Amino acid sequence: MLLHIERLLDASAVARMRARLDSADWIDGRETVGPQGAEVKRNQQLPEASPLRAELGREVLAACAGHSVFHAATLPVKILPPRFNRYAGGGIYGAHIDGAVMTLADGSQLRSDIACTLFLANPDDYDGGELIIDDTWGEHEVKLPAGDAVVYPAGSLHRVEPVTRGARVASFFWIQSLVRDEAKRRTLLQLDASIRQLTASAADNAAIKQLTGVYHNLLRLWAEA
Numbered sequence: 001m002l003l004h005i006e007r008l009l010d011a012s013a014v015a016r017m018r019a020r021l022d023s024a025d026w027i028d029g030r031e032t033v034g035p036q037g038a039e040v041k042r043n044q045q046l047p048e049a050s051p052l053r054a055e056l057g058r059e060v061l062a063a064c065a066g067h068s069v070f071h072a073a074t075l076p077v078k079i080l081p082p083r084f085n086r087y088a089g090g091g092i093y094g095a096h097i098d099g100a101v102m103t104l105a106d107g108s109q110l111r112s113d114i115a116c117t118l119f120l121a122n123p124d125d126y127d128g129g130e131l132i133i134d135d136t137w138g139e140h141e142v143k144l145p146a147g148d149a150v151v152y153p154a155g156s157l158h159r160v161e162p163v164t165r166g167a168r169v170a171s172f173f174w175i176q177s178l179v180r181d182e183a184k185r186r187t188l189l190q191l192d193a194s195i196r197q198l199t200a201s202a203a204d205n206a207a208i209k210q211l212t213g214v215y216h217n218l219l220r221l222w223a224e225a
């Protein structure tokens with residue numbers, strides 16, 4: 001399931017973040033990939049140990065925690081501290097699959113069920129840089145307004161097209177979900193959306209309560225952590 005998350009960050013938060021990022025010290029993005037990724041990755045990242053990365057990463061996580069659609073779609077158990085990247089001057093990331101298991105700073109591990117890219121540059125400000133995600137339905141091209149994000153299965157082959165003008169700045173991170181299976185997560189998201197619509201239309205209260213119970217009982221059956 002590929003889902004567009006609108007306004008994860010509002011315009012003022014994006015502007016503040018960009019002001020900090022545009023004057024930051026970037027390093028070669030190959031710091032965080034294995035040998036296969038290193039062959040196809042040509043971009044820049046904030047260093048893993050950078051205090052700015054930690055600070056802005058916390059801000060992104062706070063935005064995720066406060067966004068109801070993000071939460072309903074991902075049902076996070078753990079989120080890797082967000083990273084920040086920048087593509088310019090032909091920067092590209094060729095087709096690859098993200099690592100399945102990642103190690104956090106405290107030594108614990110995270111299974112990457114879902115990948116997230118949060119766009120921090122407006123599409124008008126750069127050419128190229130589309131995120132191309134290949135799933136069972138074919139290739140999807142994603143290039144979103146600054147502040148919007150996409151979540152997609154981390155197991156899908158994906159790439160970033162060359163940036164031929166301007167700079168593509170983004171945050172990216174992985175999520176371990178309470179519900180590992182994508183089809184089950186989609187079912188829960190659809191049920192959650194239906195319950196919200198019924199609640200907003202002041203439909204029969206008892207029926208809504210019953211449906212809400214079904215949601216939680218399915219989550220109880222399917223939750224793994």
Ligand code: NI
Binds near residue numbers: 096098158
């Ligand atoms: Ni990737």
